[in-house]
Amino acid sequence: MSEPPAPATYVLITGASSGIGRDMAISLSGEHRLILNGRDAERLEQTRLACQAPDRHRCWPHDLADVTTLASALPAFLRQHDALVVGFVHCAAQLKVLPLRSITIAHAQDVMNTNVLAALEITRLLLRKDVNSKMLTNIVFVSSIASQFGARGFTTYCASKAALDGLMKALAVELAPGVRVNSVLPGSIRTPMTETIFADPVTAERLVKDYPLGIGLPSDITHAVTFLMSDQARWITGHQMVVDGGRSANISA
Numbered sequence: 001m002s003e004p005p006a007p008a009t010y011v012l013i014t015g016a017s018s019g020i021g022r023d024m025a026i027s028l029s030g031e032h033r034l035i036l037n038g039r040d041a042e043r044l045e046q047t048r049l050a051c052q053a054p055d056r057h058r059c060w061p062h063d064l065a066d067v068t069t070l071a072s073a074l075p076a077f078l079r080q081h082d083a084l085v086v087g088f089v090h091c092a093a094q095l096k097v098l099p100l101r102s103i104t105i106a107h108a109q110d111v112m113n114t115n116v117l118a119a120l121e122i123t124r125l126l127l128r129k130d131v132n133s134k135m136l137t138n139i140v141f142v143s144s145i146a147s148q149f150g151a152r153g154f155t156t157y158c159a160s161k162a163a164l165d166g167l168m169k170a171l172a173v174e175l176a177p178g179v180r181v182n183s184v185l186p187g188s189i190r191t192p193m194t195e196t197i198f199a200d201p202v203t204a205e206r207l208v209k210d211y212p213l214g215i216g217l218p219s220d221i222t223h224a225v226t227f228l229m230s231d232q233a234r235w236i237t238g239h240q241m242v243v244d245g246g247r248s249a250n251i252s253a
């Protein structure tokens with residue numbers, strides 16, 4: 001009698017329906033089977049169809065702000081597709097530029113759930129033997145240089161990205177040597193997230209001046225994530241990789 005086929009292994013990318021996450025999915029799709037997460041099922045499907053060998057990849061529409069539902073939704077999805085996850089890239093995030101007086105606790109909780117607690121919960125679930133057979137070996141969180149600095153209206157975003165980097169370092173220590181955990185800290189990239197920021201010509205011109213190497217592209221972040229996921233980074237864990245065209249080195253800005 002022949003053995004049943006082994007479950008297929010996947011890389012899970014959150015935020016895959018747009019911007020940097022979509023670029024990353026398309027780029028990684030030649031080498032890995034992918035699970036693509038976002039809220040918008042139609043845009044996720046567009047990403048899947050833009051990938052190499054679309055039939056190998058799966059869309060998983062799920063709102064990460066509903067962090068308490070992940071404990072049932074993610075294992076059910078993996079069982080349904082007979083899938084095991086070897087790599088996890090958390091790229092999803094919410095950014096609403098709001099002055100402190102306009103922030104509600106409900107909004108702050110949504111941001112923390114999506115940007116940080118979903119990363120914690122997905123990692124926790126993927127490390128459970130009954131959910132993922134201890135197959136996870138590699139995690140990259142897409143953070144931001146906003147984890148290191150302040151900016152007007154960025155209260156919840158900065159707090160969430162600083163927490164994400166703290167989570168990354170603690171996990172890197174706790175999960176070694178079996179799992180490597182790193183983060184990439186992008187500077188400004190033109191995507192739907194930053195559309196309104198770049199739409200203001202004064203802000204756009206100032207941003208270009210502040211960046212010694214100019215404004216970045218989604219592929220600049222994809223390349224950093226690809227390196228951290230690869231065996232060439234086998235001795236790198238707990239690292240915050242700044243990819244910002246020199247912005248955070250520039251105190252003349």
Ligand SMILES: NC(=O)c1ccc[n+]([C@@H]2O[C@H](COP(=O)([O-])OP(=O)(O)OC[C@H]3O[C@@H](n4cnc5c(N)ncnc54)[C@H](OP(=O)(O)O)[C@@H]3O)[C@@H](O)[C@H]2O)c1
Nearest residue numbers: 015017018019020038039040064092093144188189191193
């Ligand atoms: N663009 C920049 O300048 C910049 C700079 C520094 C860091 N970053 C980081 O890079 C990452 C990607 O950003 P981006 O510029 O590519 O932004 P984007 O185009 O707005 O994409 C954000 C992604 O996050 C997903 N997402 C948001 N809320 C979600 C939720 N509640 N549940 C599930 N998915 C959710 C969105 O999915 P749906 O639309 O389907 O809901 C979308 O796929 C983020 O972590 C961001 O903080 C970006």
